[in-house]
Amino acid sequence: MVLCALVYSDSYQGYELSPSHPMKPARLMLTYELMRAYGLFDGGVAVIEPRAATEDELALVHDRDYIAKVRELSQPGAPAGAGAGWGLGTGDNPIFPRMHEASALIAGASITAAAWVMKESPGHAFNMAGGLHHALSNKASGFCVYNDAAIAIAWLKKHYGARALYLDFDAHHGDGVQYAFEADPDVLTVSFHESGMYLFPGTGFTNERGRGAGSGYAVNLPLPPGSADGELIEAFDALVPPLARAFRPDIIVTQDGCDAHWSDPLSHLALTLAGYRALFERQQRLAHELTGGRWLALGGGGYQAYTSVPRIWTILLEVMAGRKLDDTLPEEWRRLCARFEAGAVPRRLNEDDSPEAPVAESERVRASVRRSVDEIISGVPAELRAAL
Ligand SMILES: [Zn+2]
Numbered sequence: 060m061v062l063c064a065l066v067y068s069d070s071y072q073g074y075e076l077s078p079s080h081p082m083k084p085a086r087l088m089l090t091y092e093l094m095r096a097y098g099l100f101d102g103g104v105a106v107i108e109p110r111a112a113t114e115d116e117l118a119l120v121h122d123r124d125y126i127a128k129v130r131e132l133s134q135p136g137a138p139a140g141a142g143a144g145w146g147l148g149t150g151d152n153p154i155f156p157r158m159h160e161a162s163a164l165i166a167g168a169s170i171t172a173a174a175w176v177m178k179e180s181p182g183h184a185f186n187m188a189g190g191l192h193h194a195l196s197n198k199a200s201g202f203c204v205y206n207d208a209a210i211a212i213a214w215l216k217k218h219y220g221a222r223a224l225y226l227d228f229d230a231h232h233g234d235g236v237q238y239a240f241e242a243d244p245d246v247l248t249v250s251f252h253e254s255g256m257y258l259f260p261g262t263g264f265t266n267e268r269g270r271g272a273g274s275g276y277a278v279n280l281p282l283p284p285g286s287a288d289g290e291l292i293e294a295f296d297a298l299v300p301p302l303a304r305a306f307r308p309d310i311i312v313t314q315d316g317c318d319a320h321w322s323d324p325l326s327h328l329a330l331t332l333a334g335y336r337a338l339f340e341r342q343q344r345l346a347h348e349l350t351g352g353r354w355l356a357l358g359g360g361g362y363q364a365y366t367s368v369p370r371i372w373t374i375l376l377e378v379m380a381g382r383k384l385d386d387t388l389p390e391e392w393r394r395l396c397a398r399f400e401a402g403a404v405p406r407r408l409n410e411d412d413s414p415e416a417p418v419a420e421s422e423r424v425r426a427s428v429r430r431s432v433d434e435i436i437s438g439v440p441a442e443l444r445a446a447l
Pocket residue numbers: 229230231316318359360361
């Protein structure tokens with residue numbers, strides 16, 4: 060029996076950057092409600108209320124003057140231009156009421172999930188509000204104020220001396236997490252993302268490999284637009300299990316952003332629901348093989364907020380909990396979804412009308428991904444190379 064927890068709070072709704080912002084907190088509520096309607100919490104998955112991260116915990120990753128600035132700007136009446144230089148008050152990261160509190164809760168939720176995973180064996184935990192992987196030590200970026208993923212990993216190092224394997228499947232490069240640990244050989248960061256040639260934040264090329272003692276401990280696979288299930292799974296199988304076996308992590312932390320799905324309006328990748336399921340199953344198998352089941356899953360992007368995100372993350376929890384859900388979506392959830400979604404509400408959990416890519420196009424994409432995989436392998440240091 061796998062022990063599995065969802066860390067969740069209604070207060071996640073407070074992380075609303077602005078009413079018109081593409082990162083819509085209602086996606087989290089709709090995901091939770093779909094999981095609940097499917098009965099995932101009835102005797103299976105534990106639902107745990109998170110606590111907020113403390114100032115000292117945030118400071119594991121962030122500069123204290125940045126935290127002070129976030130606090131200051133969270134007060135009513137903060138002047139509009141006061142976030143300049145801190146990445147705040149921009150189109151991507153507007154200043155919003157109780158910004159510090161909402162962001163510290165998400166960071167604390169990832170710590171809550173990490174602590175739970177370390178106590179249970181084999182334990183999987185999921186914080187869908189987490190995965191805010193762009194935030195930097197002294198700057199908000201890419202919709203992210205505090206970098207909960209990096210904070211949870213730093214917390215695991217501090218309290219358990221844990222070696223963490225971080226796997227990031229968001230459509231955007233996991234830059235903030237990479238930078239937080241780029242000189243650290245006890246954290247191996249692996250990011251699969253749409254190439255920085257085409258997409259924010261414009262980084263994550265194969266030649267970014269870490270530095271100093273951490274040289275070789277950052278791995279980046281930039282994917283050309285149109286990359287789909289086949290390319291991603293093939294690259295995962297070529298890179299991740301051999302690297303992970305050589306690295307021997309104590310815990311696997313995954314960022315499972317939904318914005319690589321073909322329907323996502325902010326990226327040009329073409330994963331399907333079946334592709335996501337295949338990725339999740341691989342994450343779980345790795346955790347059981349290498350870390351005694353210790354797996355901390357985090358959310359991330361996802362801007363087809365009402366139809367794709369809830370289904371992708373419900374499939375993730377289905378895999379984590381070892382359950383098999385009925386393909387027909389619960390009618391009560393469909394009615395709730397229809398209150399948000401202007402288009403058609405799907406009828407089935409796994410229904411996915413992904414457009415077929417032209418054959419020539421997919422051959423070109425596949426060749427490009429294979430080249431990048433070869434480049435990555437040629438740059439892997441000897442101690443991680445054993446099984447490649
Ligand atoms: Zn993203």
